Amino acid sequence: MIIELREFTRVEGNGKAEIVIEDGEVKDVRLKIIEGPRFFELLTLGRHYYDVPDLEARICAICYLSHSVASVLGIERAFGVEVPEEIALIRELGLIGELLESHALHLYLLVAPDVFGYPDAIRMATKHGELVKEGLALKAFGNRIRVMVGGREIHGINVKPGGFGRYPTVEELERVEKESEALLRLARRAVRLFAQLDPYGAQAKHFVATDGYLWGEKLVSDEEGAFHYTERIEERSLVYSFAKQSLYKGEIFFVGALPRLLLKSEMLTPAAKRLFEEHREKLETGYVSYNNLAQAIELVYSLERANEIAKTLLDRGIEGENVPVEPREGEGIGYVEAPRGVLIHHYRIDANGNVAYSNIITPTALNHAMMEASLLEEARKLYGEAEERAMIGRLEETVRAFDPCISCSVHLVKL
Amino acid sequence: MMDKLKLGVFELTDCGGCALNILFLYEKLFDLLEFYEITEFHMATSLSEENHYDVALVTGTVSTQRDLNLLKEARNHSEYLIALGTCATHGSVQGSVELPIREKLKAVYGDDGNPMRALDSKPVVEYVAVDFALPGCPYDKNEVYQVLMDIAKGIEPVRKDYPVCLECKLNEYECVLVKKGLPCLGPITYGGCNAACIRSGLGCIGCRGPLPGEVNPASEYEILKDLGYDDEYIIRKFKTFARWEP
């Protein structure tokens, strides 16, 4: 017998799951990504490098800037371009804006209704209006940073190889400095709320993240040594899903907020670090549902870090100079932490500056196997114990804990 | 108080931006909710109880059999259907990958089969009649607000009839095509974004699709050629968001 779950709601994109029951037991779970394929790698083939980040941004609206930055990093590495600290800091600020916008959307509008038992945030607002408003305030702040750095709330084209079209102004940075401080109180409250929840889903055994907090030169894991994805991560196609599945040295692994905290807690800002220590024991159990608590702690991190960056830039003053980019034949990989985990853009570029090869692997694709494992675990626990409706509800929550971005998982790959 | 209008948001294959942009209306979303009740919006709510919509917003391209079924469902059960965003109106970026679907699947997934029933990405307007088309990748959120308000008040929403260029002039932005030689599609692109990209000092990449009617793609083509861009580059640029023949 197969129990078909209807399409997931309150996630970005289209997906559903099937539970396979044999002899009265849950035998298997299949997570089906039914969002149609969009062929981004084919789209960028033969394209001039300058236009590529703007196209790749369209992979996902919630984290378009992560895609622009990952794409730009891949291109710059292919050409051997290094950017000065100013440009790096502004990019980081953009990624922080995205983290705030995405985590706030996810936690307050998509997950919180589960916590309080509502079908959506609009209906939840009748009783918990304050909370919804707080979420929207954080989200709007994140979006203002995205406009400042990325050029638009969604799919801006301001982030370019070698720099930006337009640089932030002093007034804009002062505003970031002020608002980030004012919002910190709300983020702390979110941590208290999400710390109360009981764990569910599977316990992850392997974690992967970039070697810097929000981007890096390479990846790190719970094992020794930084590495390139080609060395330890493998992808495979599935007949029932448009998203491929990835394994780390043949095993299931997890990317996202929780892995970031566990692997890189020493890089956190002071208040975020204290909160991490306070909840460390819980987080270290590796339950995927604690990803939501980790996201709340990252709200605190993001606000503190945005404040630091704005201060630094204001102190040094903005030069607003782009680095010249000369195309040459080369290969480069951009690693970024999108809000929902590691994002990889890998390109080979020819002597004319046109893309000859591209491979993009997104966090939801990396987490696909982990999501299936979590669904299986929950289904086994609940099948026969809970009513079917309750079981299905919990399974949906399990998927939501990942902060999946289904449109982004649809891919993508080797040519 | 009269009954609220039932609003459905249907998301086909896309990046989620056109659906998300509705949530980005913030307080204005609550203004809209004075007139509308959202009864289907799968990114935002787990409720899905109606099968009749006064207004249906459809985002994304038809890229699978599921998309096509959902689109027909939306059309059959709605009074007023809006194709929302460049995916729905012109196919946007995924529509520009011009290979037969089997070859695309083979290149990416490495097999000849098509078990999930993927189709070549096509805009919504190629499959059903729509009552209004609002392009943009994504569209300007104030525009959708205006359109929905107009409908609620019984006014037929207006279509803009000017290119992005005009918005540069109104904002007094320096022309990046003339002054910097950047490949800007502003002169032939449907306005309404308030020249967002030119504000960043960058050229318009045409995300709102071509302005219908009087525009002159041939002269834009000549300008870009004179600036030293080669044929293939220009044609690709023209075709990225809308399948546009120079």
Ligand code: SF4
């Ligand atoms: S038109 Fe652009 S923003 Fe809208 S759904 Fe399509 S790709 Fe996303």
Ligand code: SF4
């Ligand atoms: S300027 Fe052009 S590319 Fe930018 S938002 Fe407007 S129409 Fe889209």
